[in-house]
Amino acid sequence: MRFRTAISAEETAIRSGNPSLQPPAMVMIGDLPEPGGGAAMVCYHMCEELRLLGIEVHFIDTEPHRNKILPPLASYHMVRRKKFPGVRTLLVQSPRKLAESLRLFPMVSRCIGIRSALGCVLIAAEAAKVATRANAPVILTHHAGVRSVAGLMVARSMGLRLVVYAHGAEWAQPRLSGLAPITALVAKEANALIVNSRYTRDLCQANTGRQDITIGAPGVDHSRFNPGVDSRSGDELVVLFVGRLHPRKGPMVLADAIPLVKSDRPLRFIFSGPDQGEGARVRQATQDVRPGLRVEFRGPVAPEDLPQLYGIADVVVCPSESETFGLVAAEALACGIPVIASRVGALPELVVDGESGLLFDPGSASDLAEKLSILLSDRQLRRRLATAAPDHAARCSWKALGRIVLDAAV
Numbered sequence: 001m002r003f004r005t006a007i008s009a010e011e012t013a014i015r016s017g018n019p020s021l022q023p024p025a026m027v028m029i030g031d032l033p034e035p036g037g038g039a040a041m042v043c044y045h046m047c048e049e050l051r052l053l054g055i056e057v058h059f060i061d062t063e064p065h066r067n068k069i070l071p072p073l074a075s076y077h078m079v080r081r082k083k084f085p086g087v088r089t090l091l092v093q094s095p096r097k098l099a100e101s102l103r104l105f106p107m108v109s110r111c112i113g114i115r116s117a118l119g120c121v122l123i124a125a126e127a128a129k130v131a132t133r134a135n136a137p138v139i140l141t142h143h144a145g146v147r148s149v150a151g152l153m154v155a156r157s158m159g160l161r162l163v164v165y166a167h168g169a170e171w172a173q174p175r176l177s178g179l180a181p182i183t184a185l186v187a188k189e190a191n192a193l194i195v196n197s198r199y200t201r202d203l204c205q206a207n208t209g210r211q212d213i214t215i216g217a218p219g220v221d222h223s224r225f226n227p228g229v230d231s232r233s234g235d236e237l238v239v240l241f242v243g244r245l246h247p248r249k250g251p252m253v254l255a256d257a258i259p260l261v262k263s264d265r266p267l268r269f270i271f272s273g274p275d276q277g278e279g280a281r282v283r284q285a286t287q288d289v290r291p292g293l294r295v296e297f298r299g300p301v302a303p304e305d306l307p308q309l310y311g312i313a314d315v316v317v318c319p320s321e322s323e324t325f326g327l328v329a330a331e332a333l334a335c336g337i338p339v340i341a342s343r344v345g346a347l348p349e350l351v352v353d354g355e356s357g358l359l360f361d362p363g364s365a366s367d368l369a370e371k372l373s374i375l376l377s378d379r380q381l382r383r384r385l386a387t388a389a390p391d392h393a394a395r396c397s398w399k400a401l402g403r404i405v406l407d408a409a410v
Contacts, residue, residue, distance in 0.1 A: 025056045025074065025134040026409065027127055029151055030142035031063035032070060033303065038327040039167050041303070042196070042218045042401075043142055046165075047071040049402025055409075058130045062123055062147055069303070074134065079119075079126050104185075108149055111182050116146065123150035128158065137161060138409045144170045144193075144204075145179050148186040155191075163408045164190040165216070168200035168324025171207050172345065173248070184208050192408035196325045197346035203324075214408060218325055219398030220334045224307050227336030227390060231311035236266040236294075237376050240313035240337075242301070242328045243320075246276040250319030250342065253365050255285040258293065260369030263376045272298040272309060310335040314382065315375055321362055323347050333357070334393035338385035340371050356392040357385055 030043040040063075047057045048071045056074035064080050109117035127139060127150060140163045141151035148164050155162035170176055170183045187193060187208035194216045195201045201213045232238065243249040251271060258269055271282060279297075286295040301309055310316065316332035318341040329339050329350045339357035341347040351357040358375060360367040375382055 024054070025058060025136035026050065026138045026140055027058045027060065027131045027134065027136045027154075028140045028142075029060045029062065029123060029127060029147045031061050032059065032068050034063075034065035034067045034069065038218070038325065039142060041327065042165070042167070044069065044071050045219060045221075045398040046401060046405060047073060049398050050405065052399075053402055053406050055406065056134070058134045058136060060123065060126055060130060075130065077126055077130060079123050104149060104153060107181055107185070108146075111178055111180075112146060120146050120150050121153070123147060124153040127151060127154045131158060131160060138163060140165065140405065140409070143167055144183040144186040144190075145176070146182070148190070149182055152186060152189055156189075161191045161409065162189070163192045163194065163405065165194045165196075165405070166200060166204060167196055168203060168346075171200070171203035172322050172324050180207065194404060194408055197349055199346035199349065200324045214404060216401045216404035217396055218327055218330070219401050220327075220330050220393055220396045221398065222334055222394075225310065225331045225334040225393075226307075227386075229307045229311040229335060231308060232314065236268050237263065237314045238312050239267065239269045239372065239376075240309070240316045240332075241269070241271045241273070241319070242306070242309065242316065242332075243273045243318075244276045245271065245273055245278040245282060247278055248321055249273075249278075250321050250363070251278050251282045252285065253319040253342075253363055253368060254317050255282045256365035257369040257372065258286055258289060258295065260366060260373075261293075261376065262369075262373040263292075265376070266292050266294070267376070268294040268296060270296045270298060270309075270313070272301050274300045306331065307335065310337055313337050315340060315372065317368070317372070318342065318347060318351070319360075319368060320344065320347065326350050329357075330393050330396045333389040334396070336386045336389050338375060338382055338389060340368065340375065350392060350396075352392060355385070356389045 031040050033040040050057050051072050058075045059073050061078045138161045139151040139155050141148040142165050144166045151162050187210045194214045245251050316337050316339045318329045323345040326347045332339050339351045341351040342362040343359040344362040353359040358371045360371045
């Protein structure tokens with residue numbers, strides 16, 4: 001069975017009463033938000049859109065957490081890698097499945113270690129079980145790494161189609177360079193490979209040689225993120241950072257820039273996101289700011305509260321040292337907020353310098369401070385960039401991504 005066309009809601013209702021007419025099924029391996037994480041949000045919205053297109057998604061979550069936020073799903077399965085009952089399941093299910101797993105196991109164990117390789121087999125065992133029960137013809141995996149090798153094991157052994165959605169960290173982050181043999185194998189054998197940006201496509205081509213790669217950018221819910229949400233008030237200008245307080249997201253670059261920013265109006269800098277190693281340093285660097293400046297730390301913000309948070313900002317800063325898409329930048333632009341971003345990775349694909357925001361040299365607090373000073377002191381420039389910003393985010397559509405995934409599954 002292969003996907004052909006999406007079915008209407010009415011047809012879905014008719015089929016629900018007849019098991020032989022159930023909508024086509026897909027097994028997806030990834031992680032869902034708990035909350036937070038750009039890749040997890042892509043998984044969430046992809047499931048939503050596929051459901052609207054008539055596809056029953058059976059989700060296998062490889063990142064256990066007690067507070068998962070789930071979209072409508074045909075079924076949900078959480079893989080806990082501390083236990084390995086699925087390996088025994090795989091052993092009993094089929095000698096062929098076992099042979100496929102063992103054939104890839106030595107290479108996988110060399111890349112990620114024996115225990116992680118066993119976890120990969122566990123994911124494969126769960127996926128095989130779910131695919132069999134659901135009669136699913138397609139496995140879709142997120143990231144061209146461990147999850148995709150697990151999907152490849154299942155696809156090979158069961159004759160299923162493998163679609164890989166690569167988020168780019170596989171090639172952009174040096175700490176993952178040991179996965180190169182895995183990503184090369186996945187890129188070679190996947191029936192379809194989708195990436196989130198031109199930047200990620202170029203990285204994938206350079207590292208794997210694969211040329212037939214589809215770009216499917218993550219989306220923005222434009223019914224929630226739009227210029228209609230504006231909560232700004234008073235004379236104070238607000239500069240907003242949204243994201244993990246992690247070195248890769250660059251919060252220290254903004255912290256070091258704050259004392260250098262020039263403005264004739266009061267400024268408030270807001271850091272919003274979970275602390276992942278940089279929180280103490282950022283707080284230390286910003287505790288003694290000059291009069292007229294305020295620094296506020298809000299911690300993690302629930303997805304439903306993000307539009308209101310963007311609504312209080314005059315400028316959003318994305319100072320990442322690497323970024324393969326930039327969901328925060330896309331959401332801020334959709335809200336009509338000018339963005340100042342590092343000239344790195346895929347951010348220039350979203351933030352067009354001088355049109356929807358300003359770009360600065362990666363890691364340069366002085367250059368960031370200069371761009372902030374320019375934008376905060378020029379009201380006409382802020383208005384011009386804010387007016388153009390939503391048009392630059394318009395191409396970021398979850399509906400379009402759902403269609404791209406559906407086409408790849410055929």
